[in-house]
Amino acid sequence: MSKAIFIRNASQLVTLEGSSHAPLVKEAMSELRIIENGSVWIEDGIIQAVGTDEELLAEYGDRLGEAEVVDATGKLVTPGLVDPHTHLVHAGSRENEFNMRLQGATYMEIMNAGGGIHATTSATKAASHQQLYEESYARLDQFLLHGVTTVEAKSGYGMEWETELKQLEVAKQLNEKHVVDVVSTFMGAHAIPKEFKENPDEYVRLLVEEMIPKVAELGLAEFNDVFCEHGVFTPDQSRVILEAGKRHGLIPKIHADEIVAYEGAELAAEVGAISADHLLKASEKGLAAMAKKGVVGVLLPGTAYFLMAESANGRKMIDTGVPVALSTDCNPGSSPTVSLPFIMNLGCLKMGMTPAEVITAATINAAHAINRGSEIGSLEVGKKGDVTIFNVNNYMKLQYSYGVNHVDTVVKNGVVVVK
Ligand code: NIG
Ligand code: FE
Numbered sequence: 001m002s003k004a005i006f007i008r009n010a011s012q013l014v015t016l017e018g019s020s021h022a023p024l025v026k027e028a029m030s031e032l033r034i035i036e037n038g039s040v041w042i043e044d045g046i047i048q049a050v051g052t053d054e055e056l057l058a059e060y061g062d063r064l065g066e067a068e069v070v071d072a073t074g075k076l077v078t079p080g081l082v083d084p085h086t087h088l089v090h091a092g093s094r095e096n097e098f099n100m101r102l103q104g105a106t107y108m109e110i111m112n113a114g115g116g117i118h119a120t121t122s123a124t125k126a127a128s129h130q131q132l133y134e135e136s137y138a139r140l141d142q143f144l145l146h147g148v149t150t151v152e153a154k155s156g157y158g159m160e161w162e163t164e165l166k167q168l169e170v171a172k173q174l175n176e177k178h179v180v181d182v183v184s185t186f187m188g189a190h191a192i193p194k195e196f197k198e199n200p201d202e203y204v205r206l207l208v209e210e211m212i213p214k215v216a217e218l219g220l221a222e223f224n225d226v227f228c229e230h231g232v233f234t235p236d237q238s239r240v241i242l243e244a245g246k247r248h249g250l251i252p253k254i255h256a257d258e259i260v261a262y263e264g265a266e267l268a269a270e271v272g273a274i275s276a277d278h279l280l281k282a283s284e285k286g287l288a289a290m291a292k293k294g295v296v297g298v299l300l301p302g303t304a305y306f307l308m309a310e311s312a313n314g315r316k317m318i319d320t321g322v323p324v325a326l327s328t329d330c331n332p333g334s335s336p337t338v339s340l341p342f343i344m345n346l347g348c349l350k351m352g353m354t355p356a357e358v359i360t361a362a363t364i365n366a367a368h369a370i371n372r373g374s375e376i377g378s379l380e381v382g383k384k385g386d387v388t389i390f391n392v393n394n395y396m397k398l399q400y401s402y403g404v405n406h407v408d409t410v411v412k413n414g415v416v417v418v419k
Pocket of ligand 2: 085086087255329331
């Protein structure tokens, strides 16, 4: 049992109350349900009460002595940030490719020439479990310093059983050992391995008949993701892979319509994916289908920024009724960052989202994108005591004053872990 913790008197306490059952859409994405002079009482890792400081003092005043008090006067308090799309577990970095791209090479050219995802696959294959664990652990430390308390993590830098297994086992160990929660996704369908270049359907067969059943049997992932992209997996192959995952209890996710329009958004709606991610080139029809089915659109403006591409149209997606979430896409090729607050800033300046919408997108909608909407993502009684405190006095300033890490304190499961 952990000590009670009392976060007191925030100038703005963003609760996002009432959003646990479904992601927020349209105007509701702007309804942050802010309490001024707000306080939270957390005990045994779980939120027990949320209200004004006056209200909580009336309820808990006689127990002040037993709690750790965190004074949030003049500060912004939000639910711990949630990153619903990362390639956390990988070895090495690819600054050489960054340099090549700055001189005109494209992301797909580099990948088709054997670099890109293949380069990180070689490095990840070569790394020991311990090396991979340590590199990824250090990244999680950085996520936490940027206010993130839960991350999703994908495999996909193996594309053969042993390395995929190694990545998933590292993610599991990180979830157990690091304070940040790690939620696992199997992404054996991240690229066509070089050995299968002439016969990609054979790799699809391997995924469907061998890898997916084994991952599910070992309980090493909750989600199954595929890079549905021209030159990678076709929509038909993606459908087969995602349906196979469903038969084994893995929830579909999809990297959709990132580089060319490929009806990935349509496929996400058709298979009942929990999220479709990227969506830079998604069609109106596809977005409408996603909105109808409540598929979360996980937008990754850091990737567009880093690949010097035009961002997805977040504004249009919200107006269409797609529940929008934001993520870093943290990976060594297209978005080597852990700063979800920076991604939120790009959400405003590159995708036409408002400061209120980007908070929703990086908390409760992100939680729904990884099936955690009832546990995290809002500050409500019964939810995990995951809270981020920023050294700004209002939520607009968090985006206005950009490129600065405003995180002051992070509370995870009711314990102060960053101060
Ligand atoms: O989400 N699009 C495919 N996968 C990653 C990039 C991975 C890499 O380049 O290593 C992404 O952008
Ligand atoms: Fe990705």
